[in-house]
Each structure stands twice: as structure tokens, then as C-alpha cells.
Amino acid sequence: xxxxxxxxxxxxxxxxxxxxxxxxxxxxxxxxxxxxxxxxxxxxxxxxxxxxxxxxxxxxxxxxxxxxxxxxxxxxxxxxxxxxxxxxxxxxxxxxxxxxxxxxxxxxxxxxxxx
Amino acid sequence: xxxxxxxxxxxxxxxxxxxxxxxxxxxxxxxxxxxxxxxxxxxxxxxxxxxxxxxxxxxxxxxxxxxxxxxxxxxxxxxxxxxxxxxxxxxxxxxxxxxxxxxxxxxxxxxxxx
Numbered sequence: 001x002x003x004x005x006x007x008x009x010x011x012x013x014x015x016x017x018x019x020x021x022x023x024x025x026x027x028x029x030x031x032x033x034x035x036x037x038x039x040x041x042x043x044x045x046x047x048x049x050x051x052x053x054x055x056x057x058x059x060x061x062x063x064x065x066x067x068x069x070x071x072x073x074x075x076x077x078x079x080x081x082x083x084x085x086x087x088x089x090x091x092x093x094x095x096x097x098x099x100x101x102x103x104x105x106x107x108x109x110x111x112x113x114x115x
Numbered sequence: 116x117x118x119x120x121x122x123x124x125x126x127x128x129x130x131x132x133x134x135x136x137x138x139x140x141x142x143x144x145x146x147x148x149x150x151x152x153x154x155x156x157x158x159x160x161x162x163x164x165x166x167x168x169x170x171x172x173x174x175x176x177x178x179x180x181x182x183x184x185x186x187x188x189x190x191x192x193x194x195x196x197x198x199x200x201x202x203x204x205x206x207x208x209x210x211x212x213x214x215x216x217x218x219x220x221x222x223x224x225x226x227x228x229x
Binding site (some may be wrong): 032034036041042043044045046049068089091092102103105107108 | 119156157203205207212213214215216217218219220221222223225
């Protein structure tokens with residue numbers, strides 16, 4: 001059975017204190033791994049797509065990396081506006097084909113950055 | 116860039132009333148989705164569409180209907196609203212199936228059924 005586990009469940013940082021969020025996954029054939037951020041009362045905002053082990057992507061203070069078993073979302077020198085829930089979503093074999101594919105959601109990491 | 120636009124943003128219904136939520140995307144995406152998000156439940160798929168004129172059931176389709184008459188629009192209907200349908204509804208779209216490519220979300224519709 002496909003599984004996605006995010007850790008920690010909640011993370012509190014001081015402004016400028018770099019850290020990483022983890023997404024561990026077990027899927028039957030990875031098609032894509034997706035990172036989103038969601039602010040309270042808003043829709044999930046797309047951040048990154050990773051397709052293969054070794055791939056890395058960056059955007060401002062965020063950097064996402066992927067191995068065969070997990071993905072990390074590194075946050076460098078975070079600011080209070082980075083506070084949000086970060087969601088990891090994994091597409092397994094047959095995901096997104098001619099019919100709706102198999103997606104597995106992590107439970108999210110709630111990040112709070114204090115000034 | 117409008118992306119995915121949902122209307123309305125908020126709505127209060129009485130039990131038994133009907134309503135339609137509209138989703139519009141301007142990215143020429145083939146796939147569109149309706150999700151609901153409840154506290155502690157994460158995103159749950161209601162219905163989806165893989166192209167104009169097509170619809171399919173997701174995980175929690177009961178009590179909802181959808182239509183995709185135009186590629187850019189995906190409508191979600193509640194024929195007889197129930198308090199259990201109080202939720203935040205999100206529409207999303209993707210170029211290919213979400214899982215192969217990323218999906219983009221609207222800002223949500225907060226629906227309360229009293």
C-alpha cells in the first residue's frame with residue numbers, strides 16, 4: 001500500500017533559523033512528487049514537482065530535493081511570511097493516466113516562523 | 116494570470132436548498148477536479164474530469180453532481196444541501212493527470228449549510 005509520511009507534524013522556528021521538512025514515501029512506481037504550501041483559508045499553492053532521485057529545485061528561500069525514499073524541503077533563513085502548512089503529495093504508478101491516477105497525500109507540516 | 120478562479124467565495128445555504136459552484140481556468144488544462152477539505156481530513160476528491168464533456172466520480176461523490184460543458188469550466192452542483200456538506204471546496208486543474216504533472220488550485224469556496 002502506498003504511504004506518505006511527513007515530519008515533523010509541526011515546526012516552530014525563529015526568523016533566520018534554517019531547517020528542513022521531510023516527506024518519506026513508499027509508492028509502487030513514482031510518477032511525481034509535489035510540494036504545496038497552504039495558508040489558512042486559502043487554496044494549496046504549488047511549489048515544486050520532482051520526478052526522479054537526485055533532482056533538486058529552488059525557489060527563493062526554499063529548496064526541494066528527492067531521493068528514492070524521501071524528499072526534503074529545505075528552508076533557508078525563513079521569514080514570518082513562510083509560516084504555512086506544507087503538503088507533500090505523491091503520484092504512484094498509473095497516476096494521471098487516462099483516468100484519475102493514484103495520489104497519496106501526506107498529512108502536512110505546520111510551519112510557524114516567529115519574528 | 117488568473118489561473119483557477121472559483122465563485123462564489125462564501126455561501127450560506129439552508130438544508131434542502133440547491134446551488135452551483137463555478138470553477139474557471141485559463142491555462143487550457145484538460146483535467147479539472149473538485150475537492151472538499153474538512154478539519155483533520157485533508158483533501159478528498161469529489162468528482163473530476165479528464166476533458167471537455169467528461170466527468171467521473173472521486174472518493175466522496177454522493178450528494179454532488181458536476182458538468183464540464185466547456186473545457187475551461189467545471190461546475191459542482193448540490194441538489195439538496197445537507198449540513199454534512201458544510202466544508203471548504205477547492206477546484207483544481209492540471210495539464211495532464213495530477214500525479215504526472217502538478218495541479219493548480221483555486222482560492223476555495225467556504226460553504227455553510229444550516
